[in-house]
Amino acid sequence: MSAAAIASQLLQLAIALALAPLLVGWVNQCRAWLANRSAPPLLLPYYTIRKLFVKDAVVAENASAVFRTTPYIVFAAMCCAAAIVPSLATDLPFARAADAIALVGLFALARVFIALAAMDIGTAFGSLGARREMLVGFLAEPALLMVLFTASLISGSTSLPTIVDTFAHRELAIYPSLAFAGVAFTMVSLAENARIPVDNPATHLELTMIHEAMLLEYSARHLALMEWAAALKLFNYSCIGLALFFPYGIAAAGGDWLAMLGAAPALIGKLMIGGFLLALIETLSAKMRIFRAPEFLGTAFLLAVLAMLVNQMLGS
Amino acid sequence: MNVAPLSLVIAAIVAWLAIGAAGLVRPRNLRFVSRALFPAGGLVGLALAAVAGYSIDLPPAAAVLPLGLPDLPFHLRLDALSAFFLLLLGATGAAISLFSAGYFRASEGTPPGLVCFEFHVFLAAMALVLVADDAYLFMVAWESMALSSFFLVTTEHRIPEIRRAGFLYLVIAHVGAIAILLCFGVLQGGSGDYTFASMRSITLTGAWPTAAFFLALAGFGAKAGLLPLHIWLPEAHPAAPSPVSALMSGVMLKTAIYGLLRVAFDLIHAQVWWWGVVALTLGLATALFGVVFAAVQTDMKRLLAYSSIENIGIIVAGIGLAILFRAYDKTLLAAITLTALLYHSLNHAFFKSLLFLATGSVLHATKERNLGKLGGLIHRMPWVAWLALVGTLAAAGIPPLNGFVSEWLLLQAFLFTPSLPQSFINMLVPLAAAALILSAALAAYVMVKFFGVVFLGRPREPNLAYARDAGPFERCALIYLATGCLLLGVLPVNVIALIEPVNALLIGAKTTRQIADNWLLLAPISADRSSYSPLIVLAVIVGVVLLTMQVVHRLYHGRVRRAPPWDCGFPLQTPRMQDTAEGFGQPIRQIFEPFFRMERHLPSPFDLAPRYSVKVDDHFWRALYLPIARGAELLARTAGKIQQGRISIYLTYSFCTLLALLYFVR
Numbered sequence: 001m002s003a004a005a006i007a008s009q010l011l012q013l014a015i016a017l018a019l020a021p022l023l024v025g026w027v028n029q030c031r032a033w034l035a036n037r038s039a040p041p042l043l044l045p046y047y048t049i050r051k052l053f054v055k056d057a058v059v060a061e062n063a064s065a066v067f068r069t070t071p072y073i074v075f076a077a078m079c080c081a082a083a084i085v086p087s088l089a090t091d092l093p094f095a096r097a098a099d100a101i102a103l104v105g106l107f108a109l110a111r112v113f114i115a116l117a118a119m120d121i122g123t124a125f126g127s128l129g130a131r132r133e134m135l136v137g138f139l140a141e142p143a144l145l146m147v148l149f150t151a152s153l154i155s156g157s158t159s160l161p162t163i164v165d166t167f168a169h170r171e172l173a174i175y176p177s178l179a180f181a182g183v184a185f186t187m188v189s190l191a192e193n194a195r196i197p198v199d200n201p202a203t204h205l206e207l208t209m210i211h212e213a214m215l216l217e218y219s220a221r222h223l224a225l226m227e228w229a230a231a232l233k234l235f236n237y238s239c240i241g242l243a244l245f246f247p248y249g250i251a252a253a254g255g256d257w258l259a260m261l262g263a264a265p266a267l268i269g270k271l272m273i274g275g276f277l278l279a280l281i282e283t284l285s286a287k288m289r290i291f292r293a294p295e296f297l298g299t300a301f302l303l304a305v306l307a308m309l310v311n312q313m314l315g316s
Numbered sequence: 317m318n319v320a321p322l323s324l325v326i327a328a329i330v331a332w333l334a335i336g337a338a339g340l341v342r343p344r345n346l347r348f349v350s351r352a353l354f355p356a357g358g359l360v361g362l363a364l365a366a367v368a369g370y371s372i373d374l375p376p377a378a379a380v381l382p383l384g385l386p387d388l389p390f391h392l393r394l395d396a397l398s399a400f401f402l403l404l405l406g407a408t409g410a411a412i413s414l415f416s417a418g419y420f421r422a423s424e425g426t427p428p429g430l431v432c433f434e435f436h437v438f439l440a441a442m443a444l445v446l447v448a449d450d451a452y453l454f455m456v457a458w459e460s461m462a463l464s465s466f467f468l469v470t471t472e473h474r475i476p477e478i479r480r481a482g483f484l485y486l487v488i489a490h491v492g493a494i495a496i497l498l499c500f501g502v503l504q505g506g507s508g509d510y511t512f513a514s515m516r517s518i519t520l521t522g523a524w525p526t527a528a529f530f531l532a533l534a535g536f537g538a539k540a541g542l543l544p545l546h547i548w549l550p551e552a553h554p555a556a557p558s559p560v561s562a563l564m565s566g567v568m569l570k571t572a573i574y575g576l577l578r579v580a581f582d583l584i585h586a587q588v589w590w591w592g593v594v595a596l597t598l599g600l601a602t603a604l605f606g607v608v609f610a611a612v613q614t615d616m617k618r619l620l621a622y623s624s625i626e627n628i629g630i631i632v633a634g635i636g637l638a639i640l641f642r643a644y645d646k647t648l649l650a651a652i653t654l655t656a657l658l659y660h661s662l663n664h665a666f667f668k669s670l671l672f673l674a675t676g677s678v679l680h681a682t683k684e685r686n687l688g689k690l691g692g693l694i695h696r697m698p699w700v701a702w703l704a705l706v707g708t709l710a711a712a713g714i715p716p717l718n719g720f721v722s723e724w725l726l727l728q729a730f731l732f733t734p735s736l737p738q739s740f741i742n743m744l745v746p747l748a749a750a751a752l753i754l755s756a757a758l759a760a761y762v763m764v765k766f767f768g769v770v771f772l773g774r775p776r777e778p779n780l781a782y783a784r785d786a787g788p789f790e791r792c793a794l795i796y797l798a799t800g801c802l803l804l805g806v807l808p809v810n811v812i813a814l815i816e817p818v819n820a821l822l823i824g825a826k827t828t829r830q831i832a833d834n835w836l837l838l839a840p841i842s843a844d845r846s847s848y849s850p851l852i853v854l855a856v857i858v859g860v861v862l863l864t865m866q867v868v869h870r871l872y873h874g875r876v877r878r879a880p881p882w883d884c885g886f887p888l889q890t891p892r893m894q895d896t897a898e899g900f901g902q903p904i905r906q907i908f909e910p911f912f913r914m915e916r917h918l919p920s921p922f923d924l925a926p927r928y929s930v931k932v933d934d935h936f937w938r939a940l941y942l943p944i945a946r947g948a949e950l951l952a953r954t955a956g957k958i959q960q961g962r963i964s965i966y967l968t969y970s971f972c973t974l975l976a977l978l979y980f981v982r
Contacts, residue, residue: 053872060881062774064694066705069861076860080853094856096837097849098715101724105715106853108760112714115764119895122692122773123883127895130768134761135903141760142753149731149749158731158846217882221868294907301750308746 008091008260009083016082016239019268020231021045023238023275030279045231052224060121060217070117071218071225077110078232085239088263089251090161090168099158100148103240104141107192110229111137118214129213132290136191136198136210139297143188146304150181151244153311160243168247176314180307182245186281187300189237191293194230196282198293208287242270321371322379322394325402325447328364329440332357336436343429350417353432355789357439358413364443365406372399373817378449378513385452391511393449396817397582400658401446401574403814407800408566408665409439411793415673416559418789419680425472431557438464438563445571451500451510458496461571462489465564469556481548481555488548492538496575499531503583515583525584529591532579533598540572540628543602544936550609553621554685558676561617565624566669570661573631580639581822589643593741595636596748603629603755605934608908610762612901612932615685616675619766620668623711626755627664631657633752634726641729642823644736649729651819652840656725658815663710663718663804670707670797671766674700677790678770681783687766687897692775696783699791701771706798710805712763713756716850716857718804721838723756724848728840758904765900774891806851808838898930905932913938 025042032039041047059068083094084103098106115130152158154175155166191198194211203209215226243250249266251259288296335357339349371377376395384390394402416435420428441464444457466489470482504510505518520528538545553561580587606625613619634657641650675685677700684690694701710717730749736742775781786794804811839847868874883889905912913933919926958969 053868056873056875056877058877058879061878062692062695062881064772066694066772072861072864073857075864076857079860080856083856094852096847097852097856099846099848101727101846102715102720102848102853105713105720105724108712108757109709109714112709112712112760112764116768116772119764119768119772120694121881121883122891122894123881123889124886124893124895125884127768127773127900130764131895131900131903134764138754138757138761141757142750145727145753146746146750149746152731152846156732157844158728159844162844216884221872225864225868291903291906294903301754305746305750308750309743312742312746 005091005093008089009093011260012087012089012092013079013083015087016085016232016235017079017228019271020082020235021049021228023235023271024231026272027234027275027279030276031282034279034283045227049224049228052219052227053221055220057220057222059219059222062122063217064120066113067117067120067217068222070113071222071229073113074110075225075229075232077106077113078229078236081106081236082232082239084160085236086161086164086243086250087239087267089260090165091251092161095159095161100152100160100163101145101158103160104145104148107144107233108137108141110233111141114214114226118217121217123217125213125216129210129216132210133214135290136293136297139294139301140188140191143184143297143301143304144192146301146308147181147185147188147244150177150304150307150311153308154178160240164243164247164250165252167244168250169252175311177307177311178245180303180310182241184300184304184307185241185244187296187303189241190278190281191297191300193234193237195278197285197288198296200287208290210290238271238274242267242274246270320377320379321367321374321399322377322392322447324367325364325394325443326379326381326392328360328367328406329443331360332436332440332443335360336433336440339429339432339436341429343427346420346428349428349432350420354413354417354420354435357432357436358410358417361406361408361410361413361439363406365403365410368399368402368406369814372396372403372814376821384456388450388452388510390453391449391513392447392453393512394447396821397574397577398446400815400818401570401661402443404570404662404665405439405442405446405567408669408797409563411796411800412559412562412566412669412673413439414796415562415676415790415793418787418793419557419559419676421680423472425474426467426470431468431471434464434467435560435563438468438568442567442571446574449512451497451504451512451515455493455497455500459493461568462486462493465560465568468560469552469564471557471560472555478555481551485548485552488538488545492535492545495531495535495538497535499528499535499579502528502531503579512578512583519585525586526588526591528584529580529588530594532576533595536572536576536579537598537632540569540576540632541602541606541625542598542628542632543605544940546602546606546625547934547936547941549625550613550618550621553624553672554615554617558617558672558679561620562669562672562676565621565672566665569624569628570665573628573635573657573661576632576635577822580635581642587639587643589640589738589741592636592638592640592643593744595639596633596744597636599629599631599633599636600748600751600755601629602626603633604751604758605629605911607755607758607762608904608911609932609934611758611765611904612898612912614687614897614901616678616687616690616766616770617672617685619687619762620671620675623759623762624664624668626759627660627668630723630726630752630755631660631664633748634660634729637726637729637748638823640736640741641733646736647823649733650823652725653729654819654822655812655815656722656729658818659725659804659808659811660719660722662811663722663801666797666800666804667707667710667717667719670794670801671704671711673790673794673797674704674707675770677786677794678783681785682780684777684780687769689777690770690775690780691773691777691891691894692771692780693783694771696775696780697771697785700786700794703794703798704771705767706801708763708767710801712760714760716805716854718801721805721808721848721850723752724838725840726752728846732845761904765897769895769897769900773894776891776894776896806854808848808850809836812838905930911935 118126118130199210381390441461448454541549610622638653713719
């Protein structure tokens with residue numbers, strides 16, 4: 001493990017932490033444009049996080065330590081995930097300690113803790129949100145794993161940097177299985193990041209909310225960490241999607257700083273397009289009833305399984 | 317000191333029997349039994365684990381005990397497979413014995429001394445099953461295990477439901493025992509020699525190996541809780557006292573896994589690929605079935621029992637996959653699969669015992685098994701709650717705890733399946749992987765439900781405010797098991813080094829070089845393909861948590877104000893407005909509706925005292941067991957017709973029998 005690799009690792013983590021709120025701001029901006037509203041400032045998520053850190057934390061009387069440690073654990077899990085997903089370069093020494101399966105495990109860790117914290121206060125909304133989140137999770141998690149498996153089978157490795165290296169720095173080959181996997185991944189990311197059509201990040205209407213219902217009791221620094229973690233999750237999912245399906249422009253391992261310098265604009269450009277597409281999907285689709293969500297996610301799961309089957313069948 | 321490990325194992329078994337017998341001396345003296353005998357049993361368990369761990373790498377040792385029938389001495393053998401399961405038994409049993417020291421109270425049912433006797437006979441019988449080297453001793457030990465556990469299940473024998481549950485357990489245990497007996501009958505291949513050594517030397521031909529394998533699958537499957545012989549598990553576990561549930565679920569189910577491995581990999585030589593397909597399918601069906609049912613349970617011990625069914629399903633699916641690989645000579649993959657399933661057995665023993673014991677503490681503190689009447693116990697019972705959280709996360713397969721490691725290994729085996737000659741299997745493997753992942757993801761749902769409803773939220777009943785935390789013995793046992801879950805999770809390479817000799821014994825392949833890159837990094841096949849290091853993950857997570865806390869508190873402040881819960885501003889909030897167990901399981905009930913047989917009563921809007929009830933059953937009772945029971949009854953009634961009660965008719969029967977015999981013997 002060279003010093004350059006560690007530097008690349010830390011740099012990518014820092015970029016993820018710094019850019020994640022910006023991505024959320026960008027998506028909100030696009031949503032506003034598409035809906036013909038005047039857009040909020042691009043940097044609003046940063047202001048919000050800063051404001052929340054300054055405020056006094058209000059914690060429910062009967063909250064246990066589970067409630068108070070969860071924001072930190074969720075944030076840590078998302079940081080770990082960000083340290084595995086290549087954004088600028090595939091030089092990630094930490095990825096040796098946690099591969100794609102462990103990445104899904106880290107997301108599960110965050111999910112389980114958020115759900116437990118939501119149940120901790122013992123309010124109707126908290127447990128409702130927890131139940132719905134676990135409902136979304138138990139279908140989205142296998143689908144995500146199957147998508148990652150398809151990519152792993154093609155590249156012969158479950159380590160994300162290796163997968164990306166294989167895809168990015170190999171002659172252009174068409175994998176039909178990746179088409180199925182791509183659709184499945186898009187559906188899963190919408191659900192996992194609490195986006196329309198599965199959830200609505202902008203609502204506090206009790207019949208529709210999932211993710212927000214679990215955060216209702218959080219305030220101040222706890223809420224700030226949760227929001228930041230959610231932004232990181234969106235950033236991570238975007239980077240996974242880009243890395244699996246559009247890896248071009250990402251720098252190879254070996255600490256080539258010039259290549260990384262070139263990868264930065266590519267990343268920002270791809271994230272901007274990705275964010276715009278996300279906003280477009282959200283604007284064009286309607287929120288589903290909660291019991292349509294299992295169908296939606298079941299479809300994603302089946303598509304992911306199909307991707308792996310196609311991969312086995314065609315032997316590519 | 318040069319004592320053979322096998323003699324030490326025998327000494328441990330004898331010690332357990334002696335401790336049990338000591339309980340009979342003063343059966344009603346609770347203090348003596350719980351403060352002296354159970355801790356002593358725990359120490360024996362620890363010693364056994366140490367001996368087993370030491371002997372796992374030694375060549376097999378055999379012994380003949382001049383006991384048993386005149387011409388049939390007991391054969392014993394200690395090899396790597398036995399040693400691994402003895403380690404599991406000793407290490408888990410020690411904690412459960414320690415817990416029992418604080419658990420058993422004076423009750424209406426069996427007196428404590430007798431419980432102590434049954435408990436230790438149960439332990440000794442399990443150890444004997446694991447070292448038996450002939451079918452005779454194996455069956456004797458197997459049946460003693462079934463009987464002693466039956467009596468333990470029916471400790472509270474004054475309650476009719478508990479007697480029923482015990483009876484059901486006994487019936488299924490015997491159905492299984494018959495299948496195992498027949499399996500040994502097939503395996504001896506007409507030689508008349510029932511030692512395992514002789515069975516190993518005989519090569520069966522034709523359909524006989526298949527018959528032996530499926531008899532073993534049915535017989536051991538009945539004990540393990542494979543579909544469709546699982547029905548006793550959700551009945552017996554809630555009926556039994558919690559330490560007994562822990563012992564049955566954590567250890568006894570594993571003796572069935574041991575038996576299946578012994579027969580399939582040691583006594584039968586050649587594996588046929590389609591056995592693997594059957595075991596894989598059956599295992600995955602069991603896993604999905606178990607976890608879906610666990611999600612809708614309202615009794616915390618039934619929930620855990622169904623979750624045990626799920627885990628056994630995963631282990632049996634692993635056995636199926638290993639057979640598949642073995643049949644196609646993919647030795648390395650077979651070794652990884654075996655490692656994964658043995659690892660999972662050990663993990664399941666630890667986390668499931670931990671959870672069952674935690675429910676025992678909750679049961680004692682609250683007298684309540686129904687999830688709908690618990691809640692908020694993390695404030696009243698912090699020790700139990702936090703230690704149970706470790707078990708919950710482990711059972712949910714969350715990194716960096718132990719449940720995740722074995723699932724990770726198993727998924728690696730699925731993922732890197734090279735193309736096998738049968739295209740049908742190449743299609744099957746991804747589907748099987750999908751089913752496995754789905755059941756693992758549902759396990760997280762189940763575990764969040766379990767922990768969230770029992771320990772978090774607000775107490776749903778007023779009397780929960782008087783719940784008291786577990787006593788010192790119980791606490792120590794829970795701490796031991798939780799530490800075990802953590803260590804098994806973060807030190808996978810060391811654990812796999814323990815499993816290696818078992819692989820070498822069963823399939824003749826060592827994988828050390830491939831599985832363990834170095835002590836920190838778990839890398840089966842090669843580090844380029846996949847690697848995982850739970851210790852680093854744990855360190856990073858803990859590091860980031862501490863760092864974030866420090867930074868946030870230093871840069872800003874750590875001020876906290878306590879206030880009533882906000883709940884979107886709703887003024888009326890009662891604990892009854894939290895999700896009940898039914899509520900939390902409702903989405904699963906709706907999605908997997910065809911799985912269940914539901915009897916639901918919905919109140920109408922005009923009811924003055926509305927009541928809602930739902931009862932969830934599985935289809936197997938109605939579709940499989942009741943017809944069998946009716947058929948047996950019909951058969952008995954038909955056979956009963958020949959009993960006329962008149963001497964002349966019986967004499968006619970004798971005469972006809974004699975005639976028939978004369979005709980046949982001639």
